[in-house]
Amino acid sequence: MIAFGPVPSRRLGKSLGVNNIPRKVCSYDCVYCQVGKTRQLAVKRREFFKVEKIVEEVSKKAKRSEFDYISFVPDGEPTLDVNLGEEIGRLKTLGRVAVITNASLLWMEEVRRDLLKADWVSLKVDAASDEVWRRVNRPHGDLIFKKVVEGILDFSKEFEGTLTTETMLTLGINDSEDELERIADLLAQISPKVAYISVPIRPPAYDVKPPPERAIDKAYILLSSKGVDVEILSRPESGLFDVGDDPKEGILSITAVHPMRESDLERALREKGIDLSVVRELLSEGRLEIIEYRGVKFYRKR
Ligand code: SF4
The missing domain is CATH 3.20.20.70 (Aldolase class I)
Known part of the structure; x- marks a missing residue:
């Protein structure tokens, strides 16, 4: 990664x-x-x-x-x-x-x-x-x-x-x-x-x-x-995150460096026609975590 x-x-x-x-x-x-x-x-x-x-x-x-x-x-x-x-x-x-x-x-x-x-x-x-x-x-x-x-x-x-x-x-x-x-x-x-x-x-x-x-x-x-x-x-970036062909690896490699807003992650997956089950799997495997900051939900690699 x-x-x-x-x-x-x-x-x-x-x-x-x-x-x-x-x-x-x-x-x-x-x-x-x-x-x-x-x-x-x-x-x-x-x-x-x-x-x-x-x-x-x-x-x-x-x-x-x-x-x-x-x-x-x-x-x-x-x-x-x-x-x-x-x-x-x-x-x-x-x-x-x-x-x-x-x-x-x-x-x-x-x-x-x-x-x-x-x-x-x-x-x-x-x-x-x-x-x-x-x-x-x-x-x-x-x-x-x-x-x-x-x-x-x-x-x-x-x-x-x-x-x-x-x-x-x-x-x-x-x-x-x-x-x-x-x-x-x-x-x-x-x-x-x-x-x-x-x-x-x-x-x-x-x-x-x-x-x-x-x-x-x-x-x-x-x-x-x-x-x-x-x-x-002082505002978040706009634009699309590319999670690549292997969405699990893609999500982990991006969120290791760059915690992703929930909306950005959903959009990145939707763009590739991938459903949210990969996120649920990463969470249950303990490889991804959710952090709330100032009312916004972020995903970060654990
Ligand atoms: S602690 Fe974090 S923000 Fe500070 S220099 Fe290191 S990686 Fe960058």
């Missing part, structure tokens, strides 16, 4: 997903993470899957699908994969490659070198002070905020593809006026093509809530005033 989708993405159109990291191996344990609490906090890069296996699985899916981007968007941190650069290089023969990274390892030259090969990169910038960073991203103990920021700034100068950032705002953690001001200054230095501001719209790992509209408006105004192109992502 390395390749999944394509799934609709608010930033990437139709995204053919690559999950190159085992479940929740990450350098962060973000309060809002939609795939649950981090099981293994890690900063040391290593091989998780053979390059051949990743290329083969993605190529197979790419041949049968229409997509805008091949996107590294795992249920962990993609740059922990020591083969990432080689994988990007080989998958680029199939289409444009995007990587959504938490940016915590960009202080390592080899990580920056790998990511330079991508066409589109999103960097996580949820905080601009050490204290708030620790609260929102709950980083591995070996990480140093100052070095993380230096890595981000170095990469932003070197990268020639499309650079974007994502800032997830959470109530009472990183939505104060002071922190928003600092984040806006940092984003102005990074100078991304677009700085996306989002709020938790799927079930978070810890008990966090989206901030009020006024904090989102404030972030928008602050960023715009510093010359940063900003877009707010």
Whole structure:
């Protein structure tokens, strides 16, 4: 289940997903993470899957699908994969490659070198002070905020593809006026093509809530005033999820990374002429779970 989708993405159109990291191996344990609490906090890069296996699985899916981007968007941190650069290089023969990274390892030259090969990169910038960073991203103990920021700034100068950032705002953690001001200054230095501001719209790992509209408006105004192109992502994506030819595997591979709303899952199955019994089976086998968040029912791989 390395390749999944394509799934609709608010930033990437139709995204053919690559999950190159085992479940929740990450350098962060973000309060809002939609795939649950981090099981293994890690900063040391290593091989998780053979390059051949990743290329083969993605190529197979790419041949049968229409997509805008091949996107590294795992249920962990993609740059922990020591083969990432080689994988990007080989998958680029199939289409444009995007990587959504938490940016915590960009202080390592080899990580920056790998990511330079991508066409589109999103960097996580949820905080601009050490204290708030620790609260929102709950980083591995070996990480140093100052070095993380230096890595981000170095990469932003070197990268020639499309650079974007994502800032997830959470109530009472990183939505104060002071922190928003600092984040806006940092984003102005990074100078991304677009700085996306989002709020938790799927079930978070810890008990966090989206901030009020006024904090989102404030972030928008602050960023715009510093010359940063900003877009707010506070609504769910529209579009069809592709569960593939094996619906059980398809549902599990998507929901491992991307909890699905009940309505999206029903629509994806209806499109393929499949009834809901597969969902009931996955639930009774204990491979899928239902989570309610803000009045909406989501399905997530267990
Ligand atoms: S949101 Fe991303 S960076 Fe944060 S814990 Fe989840 S997988 Fe890791």
